[in-house]
Amino acid sequence: MPILEIKNAELSIDNKKILKGLSLNVNEGETHAIMGPNGSGKSTLSYMLAGRDGYELDNGSINFENIDLTPLSPDERSNLGLFLAFQYPVELPGVSSTNFLREIFNSRKKYLGENELSHLDFIKLLRKVAENLSIKDEMLKRYVNFGFSGGEKKRFEILQMALLDPKISVLDETDSGLDVDALKIVSEGVNNLKDKKNAVVVITHYQRLLDYIKPDIVHIMSDGKIIKSGDADLALYVEKNGYSEILNEKS
Amino acid sequence: MKKARNDQFFSNLEKFVNKVYPNQPQRKPYLNLKSWPSPRDEAWKFSRLGNLARKNILPLNFENQQDFNINKLIKDSISLVFVNGKFEKKLSDKLLSEIVIEEVQIEDFKEIINKFDNLSVKNHPTLNSTLSCSEKFFKIKFKNDIKFYKPIEIFNLGGTENTSIHPFIFIDLDKNTNVQVFQHYSTYAGLLAPFEIINLSENSNLEIIKIYDDKINSHNLSLTLSVIKEEANLRSFALIKGGEFTRSEMHTLLEGENSNADINGIYLSSGNQHHDLTSCVYHNVPNCKSSQIVKGVLGEESTAVFQGKVRVEKLAQKTEAKQMSRAIMLSDKAVSNSKPELEIYADDVICGHGATVGELDEDQIFYLSSRGISKQKAKVILIDAFLNEMISLSISDKFHDIIYNKTKTKINKLLTNEYE
Numbered sequence: 001m002p003i004l005e006i007k008n009a010e011l012s013i014d015n016k017k018i019l020k021g022l023s024l025n026v027n028e029g030e031t032h033a034i035m036g037p038n039g040s041g042k043s044t045l046s047y048m049l050a051g052r053d054g055y056e057l058d059n060g061s062i063n064f065e066n067i068d069l070t071p072l073s074p075d076e077r078s079n080l081g082l083f084l085a086f087q088y089p090v091e092l093p094g095v096s097s098t099n100f101l102r103e104i105f106n107s108r109k110k111y112l113g114e115n116e117l118s119h120l121d122f123i124k125l126l127r128k129v130a131e132n133l134s135i136k137d138e139m140l141k142r143y144v145n146f147g148f149s150g151g152e153k154k155r156f157e158i159l160q161m162a163l164l165d166p167k168i169s170v171l172d173e174t175d176s177g178l179d180v181d182a183l184k185i186v187s188e189g190v191n192n193l194k195d196k197k198n199a200v201v202v203i204t205h206y207q208r209l210l211d212y213i214k215p216d217i218v219h220i221m222s223d224g225k226i227i228k229s230g231d232a233d234l235a236l237y238v239e240k241n242g243y244s245e246i247l248n249e250k251s
Numbered sequence: 252m253k254k255a256r257n258d259q260f261f262s263n264l265e266k267f268v269n270k271v272y273p274n275q276p277q278r279k280p281y282l283n284l285k286s287w288p289s290p291r292d293e294a295w296k297f298s299r300l301g302n303l304a305r306k307n308i309l310p311l312n313f314e315n316q317q318d319f320n321i322n323k324l325i326k327d328s329i330s331l332v333f334v335n336g337k338f339e340k341k342l343s344d345k346l347l348s349e350i351v352i353e354e355v356q357i358e359d360f361k362e363i364i365n366k367f368d369n370l371s372v373k374n375h376p377t378l379n380s381t382l383s384c385s386e387k388f389f390k391i392k393f394k395n396d397i398k399f400y401k402p403i404e405i406f407n408l409g410g411t412e413n414t415s416i417h418p419f420i421f422i423d424l425d426k427n428t429n430v431q432v433f434q435h436y437s438t439y440a441g442l443l444a445p446f447e448i449i450n451l452s453e454n455s456n457l458e459i460i461k462i463y464d465d466k467i468n469s470h471n472l473s474l475t476l477s478v479i480k481e482e483a484n485l486r487s488f489a490l491i492k493g494g495e496f497t498r499s500e501m502h503t504l505l506e507g508e509n510s511n512a513d514i515n516g517i518y519l520s521s522g523n524q525h526h527d528l529t530s531c532v533y534h535n536v537p538n539c540k541s542s543q544i545v546k547g548v549l550g551e552e553s554t555a556v557f558q559g560k561v562r563v564e565k566l567a568q569k570t571e572a573k574q575m576s577r578a579i580m581l582s583d584k585a586v587s588n589s590k591p592e593l594e595i596y597a598d599d600v601i602c603g604h605g606a607t608v609g610e611l612d613e614d615q616i617f618y619l620s621s622r623g624i625s626k627q628k629a630k631v632i633l634i635d636a637f638l639n640e641m642i643s644l645s646i647s648d649k650f651h652d653i654i655y656n657k658t659k660t661k662i663n664k665l666l667t668n669e670y671e
Contacts, residue, residue, distance in 0.1 A: 077621075092619075094633075104623055143636075
């Protein structure tokens with residue numbers, strides 16, 4: 001069953017066309033990778049999906065389980081089960097990490113009509129989930145992303161993903177700024193959350209992350225649309241030959 | 252059409268003083284002001300008194316007949332209640348024997364005022380009007396027989412739209428005392444002119460929390476002069492949220508070595524409110540520290556001012572002084588002014604200042620919303636974080652929640668009336 005259907009998405013920022021007719025279908029249980037050179041519109045795609053102000057479609061449609069996403073605010077999209085792991089997670093000085101996580105966890109539970117957890121039960125759950133991602137208690141006592149290292153920020157994104165249990169997760173350059181050990185922890189975290197009912201879209205520059213998170217389908221994005229799709233071998237091809245050959249093939 | 256500015260208050264005041272206190276020549280020198288400070292006066296440039304000058308206000312001179320509910324913030328505190336500027340023993344709690352509240356005369360604190368003579372407070376309307384017309388001058392003395400007191404809560408109540416009230420309090424801490432004072436300003440007065448003097452003897456500690464929450468037509472021109480001796484510590488925090496116009500002005504003189512003054516505050520401004528935190532800290536001796544840190548949230552068409560001055564005398568080496576002002580604007584019609592001033596004559600000092608004004612951060616709001624939190628809730632979280640940091644920094648942990656809760660209703664109001 002399709003979770004996400006993007007049809008002919010066109011989007012401009014400051015009167016400059018960034019997405020030029022992008023289409024993408026993601027079904028339950030699938031892992032997609034979107035690769036492409038700088039400036040191809042990958043991050044714009046992720047903001048567009050999350051519903052950021054200023055990233056509204058000019059043309060085309062986005063459906064999430066047959067619900068039109070375009071009129072929905074970022075929080076409504078999140079509540080439906082869409083998660084964006086940020087390329088650059090935002091620091092929130094003064095907002096305690098634990099309180100923040102409890103707030104987002106309980107607001108998701110509330111939306112799903114499930115019981116919110118008491119402070120104590122939440123802390124127990126949080127400890128368990130955090131441990132799997134090698135996140136120490138000490139880090140949860142700090143302000144959200146404030147003074148976190150690059151690796152800590154990315155692990156904290158995956159921790160939020162684990163707590164929110166989304167149907168589709170878009171990971172925007174989650175591998176950037178990670179060393180190999182951190183990359184392994186983050187990838188394992190993502191793989192552990194993956195099941196037959198949800199889906200993952202990995203946006204990345206390099207093939208290296210795809211050694212750990214195995215994609216079913218790989219898309220090459222260029223100049224605001226997807227120009228080629230294939231299986232995992234396509235990523236290996238790009239890694240070996242670069243983007244230029246595929247780009248030339250198209251033009 | 253706006254009524255003409257007439258400054259009638261000062262002729263009213265003079266008539267009042269001549270009639271009520273005909274035989275008290277010591278009040279006369281404080282009748283020298285004939286008008287409110289004008290915008291040309293540097294100290295009042297950003298806080299204009301035109302509206303006040305157009306009001307026809309008389310000093311209040313009748314006995315209180317009203318009943319008041321005294322809502323203490325702290326269960327076991329000792330309340331001192333001032334109605335219409337006069338001490339109401341009946342409404343106040345019984346004092347402990349270590350706390351003396353006594354009537355004093357201008358001569359008894361003249362020496363302290365004189366220390367500030369050259370420091371631009373000489374012609375301050377609050378100093379002048381309150382010393383000339385306040386019925387009684389009260390001193391609260393904390394004796395050093397015991398080291399810890401229960402918190403004191405001073406309530407300023409009463410007033411009417413066309414009257415002014417003039418409470419005077421002299422807070423005097425003996426050596427080695429440790430005192431916490433809450434000052435509530437919750438009057439209906441057209442003009443509230445509270446004049447306070449604080450004297451901190453060697454090694455004493457005063458934490459004073461001022462909550463300005465007068466009714467919406469009030470002008471509050473609060474003035475506090477503090478003198479701090481060796482090893483003493485003044486921790487002052489002002490929460491300004493009420494009134495049409497509220498200025499909390501503090502002049503703090505560090506005259507004993509190793510003393511410390513934190514003059515911090517938060518203002519939450521909505522509607523057409525004008526809020527002003529003005530603070531001058533004078534480092535006269537070496538090895539003292541001070542901070543003036545102010546944060547504000549402004550909505551609708553409100554305006555606010557932070558004026559912070561630090562003066563470090565030539566002698567005052569090894570001074571550490573910090574100034575910082577940050578404002579969050581929820582409306583593009585609100586205006587925030589910041590005027591930090593450093594006047595440094597010593598060469599071995601650490602002084603820093605900075606000021607920022609801005610809207611709530613769009614990236615932060617988006618990040619929170621992308622996690623399922625509504626935009627409105629995201630703003631509440633970010634403002635809470637902004638203020639909580641400030642409250643934690645400024646006051647004792649045990650009062651944190653009390654003060655935080657005092658900000659809550661105002662923040663909700665600010666966000667409900669937010670201009671998009």
